[in-house]
Amino acid sequence: xxxxADYQVLEVNMDEIKKLAQRAREGPLSQEECDxxxxxxxxxxxxxxxxxxxxxxxxxxxxxxxxAKTESRKNVRKMTGTAHSEGQEEGQEKExxxxxGRMPAESYTGVEKIxxxxxxxxxxxxxxxxxxxxxxxxxxxxxLIRIKGGPPFRGTAYRQACLRCNLCxxxxxATLPEGVGEKKxxxxxxxxxxxxxxxxxxxxxxxxxxxxxSGVPLPASVQWELMEEAAEKIKPAHNELICQGAQGVLLLNxxxxxxxxxxxxxxxxxxxxxxxxxERTGTFTSGIVSxxxxxxxxxxxxxxxxxxxxNLTAVLAKRSSELDPPVQMCDGLKHNVPTEMKxxxxxxxxxxxxxxxxxxxxxxxxxxxxxxxxxxxxxNDSDAKKSGMSAEERLRFHQEASGxxxxxxxxxMKDLVDKKKVEPNSGLGKAITYCQNRWEPxxxxxxxxxxxxxxxxxxxMLKRAVLHRKNSLFYKTANGAQVGDLYxxxxxxxxxxxxxxxxxxTELQRHAEEVEENPAGWLPWNYRETLAHLPPRK
Numbered sequence: 001x002x003x004x005a006d007y008q009v010l011e012v013n014m015d016e017i018k019k020l021a022q023r024a025r026e027g028p029l030s031q032e033e034c035d036x037x038x039x040x041x042x043x044x045x046x047x048x049x050x051x052x053x054x055x056x057x058x059x060x061x062x063x064x065x066x067x068a069k070t071e072s073r074k075n076v077r078k079m080t081g082t083a084h085s086e087g088q089e090e091g092q093e094k095e096x097x098x099x100x101g102r103m104p105a106e107s108y109t110g111v112e113k114i115x116x117x118x119x120x121x122x123x124x125x126x127x128x129x130x131x132x133x134x135x136x137x138x139x140x141x142x143x144l145i146r147i148k149g150g151p152p153f154r155g156t157a158y159r160q161a162c163l164r165c166n167l168c169x170x171x172x173x174a175t176l177p178e179g180v181g182e183k184k185x186x187x188x189x190x191x192x193x194x195x196x197x198x199x200x201x202x203x204x205x206x207x208x209x210x211x212x213x214s215g216v217p218l219p220a221s222v223q224w225e226l227m228e229e230a231a232e233k234i235k236p237a238h239n240e241l242i243c244q245g246a247q248g249v250l251l252l253n254x255x256x257x258x259x260x261x262x263x264x265x266x267x268x269x270x271x272x273x274x275x276x277x278x279e280r281t282g283t284f285t286s287g288i289v290s291x292x293x294x295x296x297x298x299x300x301x302x303x304x305x306x307x308x309x310x311n312l313t314a315v316l317a318k319r320s321s322e323l324d325p326p327v328q329m330c331d332g333l334k335h336n337v338p339t340e341m342k343x344x345x346x347x348x349x350x351x352x353x354x355x356x357x358x359x360x361x362x363x364x365x366x367x368x369x370x371x372x373x374x375x376x377x378x379x380n381d382s383d384a385k386k387s388g389m390s391a392e393e394r395l396r397f398h399q400e401a402s403g404x405x406x407x408x409x410x411x412x413m414k415d416l417v418d419k420k421k422v423e424p425n426s427g428l429g430k431a432i433t434y435c436q437n438r439w440e441p442x443x444x445x446x447x448x449x450x451x452x453x454x455x456x457x458x459x460x461m462l463k464r465a466v467l468h469r470k471n472s473l474f475y476k477t478a479n480g481a482q483v484g485d486l487y488x489x490x491x492x493x494x495x496x497x498x499x500x501x502x503x504x505x506t507e508l509q510r511h512a513e514e515v516e517e518n519p520a521g522w523l524p525w526n527y528r529e530t531l532a533h534l535p536p537r538k
Contacts, residue, residue, distance in 0.1 A: 020036065151211055153192065153211055158176055190229070190509070191230070191502050192502060201464070208220045227487070231486050233509050234512070237523065239519065241298050246315050250326060250327045250451070252328075252458040257283070259474035284305070288308070299461050303475065303484065312338045312343075327346055346452070347438045348456075352438070353371065353374050355430070359431060362428070363426075378453065381398070381445075392449050410439065416428075417432060417436075461492055487505075
């Protein structure tokens with residue numbers, strides 16, 4: 001019986017299978033379509049055999065259908081049957097976790113700060129203790145944190161005294177306190193709604209239910225109207241972020257499937273009317289992370305029918321012609337590479353590692369060898385980051401410490417293929433072929449300063465889109481997707497810049513005119529400095 005690691009997990013929907021069946025009826029199939037049919041048949045046979053096995057478990061079936069959930073060395077060793085006791089490597093002691101798990105007071109940057117003076121003593125006063133000779137002086141205050149719960153949105157009802165003359169009918173209203181304003185919803189409302197919706201993945205219907213239960217109703221329709229209106233005000237900052245991202249020295253990109261309801265409805269209507277379908281029927285969210293020359297990072301999201309490579313092409317169209325081509329990090333898929341713009345291509349080492357992890361159960365010794373060799377490379381990269389090496393220092397370090405490891409791994413794979421120790425069509429053979437075909441971009445970190453090992457940063461950023469897809473299932477319209485992309489881009493960039501996304505979005509709205517005049521001064525990493533130089537508002 002084949003194991004769950006003998007093949008890759010397929011992501012095929014029913015529409016694609018129907019189209020494949022129609023193509024088979026019309027004429028000869030392409031090699032790619034034949035490979036897909038073979039893969040589907042193998043998947044069915046493996047699933048049938050697995051279900052028929054008395055030792056089959058739910059976990060194994062899930063891994064068979066959806067793939068492995070983790071690729072850590074510990075779990076790979078479990079798959080290969082070579083895990084050490086208590087999850088420890090041979091000759092190594094389990095590293096103890098540092099710290100007590102409590103958050104330090106410095107982490108609470110958003111709390112209100114109240115200074116509590118001593119009721120009887122000041123700096124320089126005589127010590128009231130038994131010594132009666134010393135004097136007391138200031139030291140760092142003791143900080144106590146007290147946190148209260150409440151709904152995300154709170155309101156205040158101003159009950160104005162209202163008097164009316166019984167003779168002339170004139171109405172006299174009490175004067176409202178200063179600063180109340182005319183607007184029912186101030187700028188903090190769409191900011192908080194956007195942070196909840198696009199920063200934490202909370203659907204608007206759930207926010208509505210929570211607010212209703214707390215006695216401060218905020219319907220989903222109102223949330224959307226406020227966020228859409230605010231998005232127009234802060235769009236110049238988003239456009240500037242895209243322009244800045246185009247100038248990056250390193251760009252990482254990838255995409256993930258995303259549904260747009262209007263597009264799906266249009267496809268169904270075309271099918272019913274017998275109209276031809278567009279060449280591409282899928283929609284995606286692309287994530288692009290740009291590392292700028294000054295060290296800042298810009299995160300950009302684009303949702304629609306374009307793949308990551310096409311969206312990267314559109315971003316690079318805004319790049320200065322005087323700049324050299326940037327380093328691009330992505331996985332080995334062709335649709336991640338821009339066709340019209342030149343980049344220095346680097347491929348993800350984690351994706352190459354994953355090819356071997358997927359066949360760990362079938363080739364335990366060979367896979368463990370690859371995992372252990374790559375672990376050395378990742379350990380070197382971790383040491384380089386911890387020691388604060390510059391890009392050039394990191395390059396030289398990798399050339400000395402990781403270069404021999406990668407050369408050794410390359411020769412090992414070549415030896416297996418040349419001496420026919422592995423079948424080319426086996427899982428291990430395909431994993432080796434994947435690496436050999438992409439060896440140059442996979443090892444760019446040994447040739448170009450600043451080239452990363454993998455695309456993990458973009459995958460982490462795409463989790464924001466995955467969370468949206470998981471909780472909300474889809475965007476309703478293309479406009480809704482664009483608004484979501486805007487907020488996700490600004491929120492994710494603010495978090496990487498260690499700025500408060502809620503404060504940032506609020507200030508962008510409050511200074512919409514200034515943002516439009518000088519958007520470059522209102523990016524997450526410099527807006528505080530810009531605020532400090534503005535004259536006081538009247």
